[in-house]
Amino acid sequence: MKKSVIYVLISTLMFSSMEIALKVAGSEFNxxxxNLLRFFIGGAVLLPFAFYELHKRRRKLNLDDWKAFAFTGFACVVISMTLYQLAIVYDKPAIVAVLFSCNPVFAVIFAYFILHERIGRANLISLIISVIGLIVIVNPFNLTNPVGIILSLLSAVTFGFYSILSQSCSVKRNLDGITITCFTFIAGSFELFVLSLITNIPAVASGMKTVGWLNQFAAIPILKDVNLQNFWILFFIGVCVTGGGFAFYF
Known part of the structure; x- marks a missing residue:
């Protein structure tokens, strides 16, 4: 029990520092x-743990497993965490952290429709209180930064969806949480890598630059500014926050 508490405290410390670290790193990187670098490093950190779990279960990954990882990776890394990263760019890290932490509210709703889990009285009360809390934080009558808030909420909604997808995948494919998370990160970072390469095609990049809100998605760099000067911030975000945080959590 004491060991579990220590693991929870370490993972909480790692996750709670995430928004600040990403805000700092955001001044150096696209x-x-x-997002791509973070989840690629995080997946690599979790890889030994995932292989250990697969070996313990005498389980080998097959094509259907990778199809599931491609789906969860797209939902988590490409959609949810990209929205999350953009939210941090547009809004204060503290606001983003609070709004994103409400993703279990949406997970309960998705669990009802996807897994057919019953919403009990306690869950219903907590949902109502959480929604009231969201309204108070967002303050729709006095919105000062609607873009950041909308991105934060969309990130929370899609992460709630991803968490239920992972739970469903765990049951159907008989895989543990750390294995699903590891290969979700790897699959998602690969998908984001391919999308980033597409944005570097001259015709695609020039077309995106003509549309205002797509401008920052044009010609996304891959390894730009990945150097010794930025080693520690990448190490902290990739190894400690993403890889380590999830490892201690599981």
Whole structure:
């Protein structure tokens, strides 16, 4: 029990520092690039643990497993965490952290529709209180930064969806949480890598630059500014926050 508490405290410390670290790193890297690097490093950190779990279960990954990872990776890394990264660019880290932490509210709703889990009285009360809390924080009658808030909420919604997808995948494919998370990160970072390469095609990049809100998605860099000067911030975000945080959590 004491060991579990220590693991929870360490993972909480790692996750709670995430928004500040990403805000600092955002001044050095393109937000999409940072998302790609972060989850690639995080997946690599979790890889030994995932292999250990697979060996313990005498389980080998097959094509259907990778199809599931491609789906969860797209939902988590490409959609949810990209929205999250952009939210940090547009809004204060503290606001983003609070709004994103409400993703279990949406997970309960998705669990009802996807897993057919019953919403009990306690869950219903907590949902109502959480929604009231969200309204108070967002303050729709006095919105000062609607873009950041909308991105934060969309990130929370899609992460709630991803968490239920992972739970469903765990049951159907008989895989543990750390294995699903590891290969979700790897699959998602690969998908983001391919999308980033597409944005570097001259015709695609020039077309995106003509549309205002797509401008920052044009010609997304891959390894730009990945150097010794930025080693420690990448190490902290990739190894400690993403890889380590999830490892201690599981």
């Amino acid at each position: 937000p999409i690039q940072l």
